[in-house]
Amino acid sequence: MTSIDDRPQGLLDPSLLQDTLHTALRNGGDFAEVFVEDRRSMSALFDDGRVEELTGGRSRGAGIRVVVGETTGFAHTADLSPEGLRSAARAASAAASGGGGDRTVSLDDDRSPRSSAVAVLPADVPKARKVALLEDADRVARAEHDAIRQVTARYADSRRRIQIANSDGLLTGDDQVRTSFSVSCVASGDGGMQTGRESVGHTVGFELFDRVDVADLARRAARRAITKLDAVPAPSGEMPVVVGPGGGGVLFHEACGHGLEADLIAKSASVFAGRRGEVVAAPFVTLVDDGTMAGEWGCYAIDDEGRPAAHNVLIEDGVLTDYMWDHLRARKEGRDSSGNGRRQSYQHLPMVRMTNTYLAAGDADPDEIVADTEWGVYVAQLGGGQVNTATGDFVFGMTEAYLIENGRITAPIREGNLIGNGPDVLRDIDAIAGDFAMGSPGTCGKDGQGVPVGDGTPTLRVTRLTVGGTAA
């Protein structure tokens, strides 16, 4: 099944898309859209000392929406025949009851740039080479230390071709290839078991492994688990927290990223609603969401509504400059989408989502930031988080962290969450270093939909965060 249909013209014939839009607007409507997707994926899992399984996946279909006033009708189908599309278009149009009449749509193919310049399509790479990477990772991780008791390595690639046509006449498409690799280890010692994980993922093809050494990834995952065997209970309560380079992106994703999504702003479900133009952060904080960062996990040429990805400055020198927008919210405000309309698949409605969110580098020295911290916590790797955008309270996990005592990084600490409040934390950042790095690939969940996102930060310090450990 490695043959991939390479028709450059897109997935469906423009005249079929045009007919489908007509059907969708048969009861009236302000806007109609057809989103077509064909996704092929492959993954290979190595666990418990053996290649457990290889999995191939295929999913294709179309999602059709019709917008009438404040109402959106949506239907999707895996049947891409003219009858299948017509039937889905009728279902989507059921929400519109204005009795519209005949509206003509003419589509104009914009030949938008195809996103990832992929050097080696993963589907063209023999499966045996992918499996060999897994075996390497297992061998290296186990050789790192005899306390390593279990290793799981996973390789995955996907190719997602999309096509979007809408009643504004837009006809466009994208071809998105992503490749990722992860290693998880379990180490066992006197104090029980500990885990260590490392992952890498980019919007590129198999050439990923020209620049990523899976052995190095495996060693780091193993060392992380080994280091934590000596971990002491994490402290409990408010203290300064230094986050290492690349590690802190999740912090901003949760502390303010979600709160700057226009759909939540419109419902006043964000502490940042109505605050454009105001100072919301320390003056050296500049936060950017950038879907154009070539090769990064959250990048693409066009979003899932056909809008080009963009470099969007959200906070500039501490001032809130703009929110992130999808087509629907932008249309209401009479402005352009910022290229942040995304969906998990053709089975989902698009909404405002982040892409690659990062904190711009500052000019402090990372070593001095630590040296200048008398007592606190140093977080080397974060492990996901969650936010309540309406209150601003957010948590993020630490999967590798240490105590800072008298300006020095000392004992590793056990895992746990940190909790803070977004607006407070933005004000409490008192140092940003120049050592910017992107973090690990992430999957951001919102309303039950997961999309790939990237993030990055330099070393930074927050003067006060609550560390959720058990030590007195």
Next chain:
Amino acid sequence: MPELLDIADRIVGWANDDEHVEVYAVHERETEVRAYEQQVESLTVAESQGIGIRVVRDGRQGFAHAGTLDLDVLAETLAEARDNVAFATPDEWCAVAEPDGVVPIELDLHRAALADHPTEAKIAAALELERLVADIDPRIVGIESAEYVDTIAESAVVTTTGIRSTSRETGCYLSVYVLAGEGDETQTGFGFSIGREPGDLDPERAAAEAVERATRLLGAVKPESARLTVVLDPWVSAQFLGIVGSTLNGESVLKGRSLFADRLGEEVAAPLLTLIDDPTDTAAFTATAADGEGLATRRNVLLENGRLLRFVHNSYTGRRSGGASTGSAVRGYASTPGVGIQALTLVPGTRTQAEMVADVDDGLLVQGVSGLHSGVNPVSGDFSTGAEGLRIRGGELAEPVREFTIASTIQKMLQDVSEVGGDLEWLPMHAAGVSLVIGDVTVSGA
């Protein structure tokens, strides 16, 4: 609806003599209505299907899945699964499940009333829910979402070893997420009601719960750090039990990733804890007669009076550990059968939450947690989550609190449970909730 059994039979018929094939096919119809400011914000009517094909030959397995039941794709998917076989490492325990003689219990999980429910009525239900919330309390300043959702799901498993099972379920729920405000402050709360058919739903209750959860947090402060007795609300305890369930999973045990791997027969929890996974209990939202390999589900007692009795297994982990499947294969069509709890519950006590709170001198009622995925490690047992709730002082609910964490370890929390409430409630997840009193938990705040 397509005939899933026919499709699965057909693919199994394509099997070669030297291989075993397992086909898992699903079909789902879903309607979702979201109301916002008394208009339909969105109406989604969706039909989806999928198929997962596993091929086993000489102790190796290969797998492929597709989100369609089109014949050309099915043939391609079988070919892909077959091609994947060659790359797996041989494993003497690898095989598709065999019929085990356990007769599935007839469960009444499908209601025609839901299938026949008109879309207009679904729209009306979402609008009514939103209206109800707005009328309860003037401090409700916004309703982020009010929705009605229903699903009709059907699945089939057919294997070359003679398994041929189907299941069919309906389910629906109402859920609402509200914003309460006073001055500059905003607090949030949610409420829901679940059922197998629209007549089971209780919109008043969903609305009232959401309003109470949000308004009672108004004025919340960050608590002082302390070690306290906590009372977990059913919504929170169900999530905690779900994590405990993941440590009692036969795959984690065999692969050296379970805290409790070597502890069968030992007292791992307080004696008042009896933990049962029973997908045949029709009260459970996730009840099902057949598991992901097509074997009959059954009642499995995991902890009895604090003693660890058994782990849950699918056919692979059961065989490899010298026993058999406990009917606990869990999966979607896009993955091979894993192992997991399906409908987990504690045997409840007798008292109400209010009676339990009255016995706590200095403590905290936890009404919500966040970051369970980021601050809990089921391998090491470290447990730390963000939380919100109400302080308990002298047996009475006192000031609301927020922006703090609760932390302990899974092992210690199970030993520190001092009471299980009588307020057992099935929730839209794989576990039931019940109020739990747990001593000596670290609260990290100011």
